[in-house]
Amino acid sequence: xxxxxxDIPIPVKPQPPLVxxxxxxxxxYPSVPITVDCVIFGFDENxxxxxxxxxxxxxxxxxxxxxxxxxxxxxxxxDAAYRVMxxxxxxxxxxxxxxxxxxxxxxxxxxxxxxxxxCSLLNAEHHQLKILDNELHWHxxxxxxxxxxxxxxxxxxxxxxxxxxxxxxxxxxNLLPQKxxxxxxQNLYEVILDVKLDRRNFRKKFFSMDLLTDTGEYEDxxxxxxxRLYTFNFKKYEKSKRNWIGIDF
Amino acid sequence: xxxxxxDIPIPVKPQPPLVxxxxxxxxxYPSVPITVDCVIFGFDENxxxxxxxxxxxxxxxxxxxxxxxxxxxxxxxxDAAYRVMxxxxxxxxxxxxxxxxxxxxxxxxxxxxxxxxxCSLLNAEHHQLKILDNELHWHxxxxxxxxxxxxxxxxxxxxxxxxxxxxxxxxxxNLLPQKxxxxxxQNLYEVILDVKLDRRNFRKKFFSMDLLTDTGEYEDxxxxxxxRLYTFNFKKYEKSKRNWIGIDF
DNA sequence: GCAAAAGTGTTTCATCTACACCCATGG
DNA sequence: CCATGGGTGTAGATGAAACACTTTTGC
Numbered sequence: 001x002x003x004x005x006x007d008i009p010i011p012v013k014p015q016p017p018l019v020x021x022x023x024x025x026x027x028x029y030p031s032v033p034i035t036v037d038c039v040i041f042g043f044d045e046n047x048x049x050x051x052x053x054x055x056x057x058x059x060x061x062x063x064x065x066x067x068x069x070x071x072x073x074x075x076x077x078x079d080a081a082y083r084v085m086x087x088x089x090x091x092x093x094x095x096x097x098x099x100x101x102x103x104x105x106x107x108x109x110x111x112x113x114x115x116x117x118x119c120s121l122l123n124a125e126h127h128q129l130k131i132l133d134n135e136l137h138w139h140x141x142x143x144x145x146x147x148x149x150x151x152x153x154x155x156x157x158x159x160x161x162x163x164x165x166x167x168x169x170x171x172x173x174n175l176l177p178q179k180x181x182x183x184x185x186q187n188l189y190e191v192i193l194d195v196k197l198d199r200r201n202f203r204k205k206f207f208s209m210d211l212l213t214d215t216g217e218y219e220d221x222x223x224x225x226x227x228r229l230y231t232f233n234f235k236k237y238e239k240s241k242r243n244w245i246g247i248d249f
Numbered sequence: 250x251x252x253x254x255x256d257i258p259i260p261v262k263p264q265p266p267l268v269x270x271x272x273x274x275x276x277x278y279p280s281v282p283i284t285v286d287c288v289i290f291g292f293d294e295n296x297x298x299x300x301x302x303x304x305x306x307x308x309x310x311x312x313x314x315x316x317x318x319x320x321x322x323x324x325x326x327x328d329a330a331y332r333v334m335x336x337x338x339x340x341x342x343x344x345x346x347x348x349x350x351x352x353x354x355x356x357x358x359x360x361x362x363x364x365x366x367x368c369s370l371l372n373a374e375h376h377q378l379k380i381l382d383n384e385l386h387w388h389x390x391x392x393x394x395x396x397x398x399x400x401x402x403x404x405x406x407x408x409x410x411x412x413x414x415x416x417x418x419x420x421x422x423n424l425l426p427q428k429x430x431x432x433x434x435q436n437l438y439e440v441i442l443d444v445k446l447d448r449r450n451f452r453k454k455f456f457s458m459d460l461l462t463d464t465g466e467y468e469d470x471x472x473x474x475x476x477r478l479y480t481f482n483f484k485k486y487e488k489s490k491r492n493w494i495g496i497d498f
Numbered sequence: 499g500c501a502a503a504a505g506t507g508t509t510t511c512a513t514c515t516a517c518a519c520c521c522a523t524g525g
Numbered sequence: 526c527c528a529t530g531g532g533t534g535t536a537g538a539t540g541a542a543a544c545a546c547t548t549t550t551g552c
Contacts, residue, residue, distance in 0.1 A: 015383065018307040022359030025306075029282035029319040033275055034363065057274075058267040070278040074361055077352035101350045101365055103326035110271030112323055114283065116350055134264065167496050183503075195494050200506070201542065205496060208540090224502040225549040242498055245444050246514095247454060249418050249491055432530075449533070450515065457513090473529040474522040495541090 035115045036081040037068035037151065038096065039158040040089070041141070042124035043175035048141045048192050049124065050155065051089065053134035059109060060148035064139065066155065068115065081118035090130025095174070096120045099161050107150045119158045121174050163193055168242070170211070173232040181219050181227035182206070211237050284364045285330040286317035286400065287345065288407040289338070290390070291373035292424035297390045297441050298373065299404065300338065302383035308358060309397035313388065315404065317364065330367035339379025344423070345369045348410050356399045368407045370423045412442055417491070419460070422481045430468050430476035431455065460486050 019025050040051040055065040067088045071080040081096045096118040105112050124138060141159060146152065166172055172188050186202050189195075206212055212230040219226035268274050289300040304314040316337045320329040330345045345367040354361050373387060390408060395401065415421055421437050422429075435451050438444075455461055461479040468475035 018310060019305055020307045022306055026282055026357060026359035026362055030322040031280040031282045033278035033280045056268055057271055058269045061267060073279040074354040076354060098349060100347060105323040105325060108275060110275035113275055168498050170498055193494055223551055225504050227504055245442055247416050472524055474531050476531055
């Protein structure tokens with residue numbers, strides 16, 4: 001089991017001279033247009049939705065598109081994604097996470113364009129769209145068919161990413177009003193993860209995490225017994241972040 | 250809890266005309282040099298190692314660098330990463346995964362350069378380095394200090410990614426010889442995850458996953474009782490991939 | 499009073515954890 | 526025979542899953 005090769009001193013070949021002019025070096029690299037695409041998920045009427053606009057390319061006429069734009073010359077991509085979201089929707093105060101970079105050379109009909117996908121989850125009720133250009137609106141994720149570019153592929157990837165992420169982080173909370181009932185919370189998990197969950201076990205699970213604060217208030221305007229309303233204790237969560245080892249595959 | 254706004258028909262503003270010339274559109278985007286950086290982890294002498302070269306930039310003289318190069322004009326990034334690895338190390342048949350794109354506008358001293366990090370794990374013994382230019386060799390991950398560019402940050406990110414990934418996928422198997430003892434397997438997990446594990450529980454865990462095949466052979470050349478050698482049943486693993494729901498944060 | 503969802507406990511089972519002794523081999 | 530790690534089992538705790546009835550409200 002011993003191995004020796006890697007650390008035996010090996011005669012080093014003569015090296016080319018060090019690069020002095022780093023700007024010239026960078027200028028010699030091929031360069032590529034970069035876009036960011038925002039996959040903004042929301043939850044509404046017991047469905048997972050995603051914000052889309054009509055593509056403004058003639059060849060994709062009628063097709064739906066993610067919210068994207070090119071990244072500025074000197075712009076951090078996180079900032080670009082945030083800017084795109086603000087510009088397209090008028091929303092701010094929304095958390096975006098980088099998911100993946102898509103680089104198929106034929107993904108854009110106008111030539112090589114890289115795109116970096118960003119993902120977000122938000123409460124459609126609490127974030128009014130202030131701009132509606134290009135028919136911006138919420139679409140049911142389940143019923144989406146064709147989209148412009150490779151945006152369906154990106155969306156599908158982000159949805160899987162979201163399902164995983166959602167089981168490890170309390171992202172889902174962002175989809176609910178500040179005060180929410182356990183039924184709403186459970187609906188949300190059932191819809192996004194596409195599973196049925198046992199109500200009692202679900203409640204036990206969340207109560208045992210001890211991250212919900214009982215407001216003492218109750219639902220209103222429901223045609224049945226109103227449920228208690230809770231808030232999520234983000235501060236407590238930040239302090240107690242998961243930190244365990246579990247080999248599982 | 251009802252909300253109505255998003256799906257109420259909203260008068261659509263007059264739209265700008267559709268874009269016809271997509272090439273002109275793309276040509277109007279700012280474009281940016283892209284590189285890929287390969288973070289190639291290996292395991293040797295009971296340590297996690299990473300393949301590095303000396304930076305060939307004068308301003309980083311003496312500093313270590315990840316294996317990177319620019320991505321071709323029309324090149325898929327996965328291919329670019331693979332190419333870089335082959336060119337730099339002479340290895341092939343190695344699995345690389347995209348981890349994240351780093352976009353700080355000041356990360357490269359020669360101007361704006363995006364980089365996409367790719368990560369791999371391999372068995373240093375089974376993949377001989379065939380090229381040693383730029384002092385390519387394995388470095389202990391723990392003892393690394395300064396590196397060129399933002400490569401330390403990238404490496405740290407990839408290491409965390411690896412630790413997580415390793416708990417959900419049998420990546421670690423790639424770091425061992427085809428036939429390995431349970432001690433070797435456990436060492437690997439302990440070192441990479443930076444924890445101590447109970448030997449009996451570790452064995453039980455792996456045996457219960459039922460993915461190890463007993464070869465009937467034993468270690469050789471060890472100064473103590475030799476352990477059984479196992480192989481990993483990749484086929485079985487492929488069929489049984491995890492598919493469960495567990496909310497845990 | 500009826501429909502609809504809220505709220506609540508227990509049992510079973512699987513999994514994780516902690517823990518200690520004898521065994522086989524090389525030197 | 527000694528040093529070194531290989532190999533093994535059990536009991537207790539914890540967490541997940543299955544499962545049914547009573548309560549509260551709006552209508």
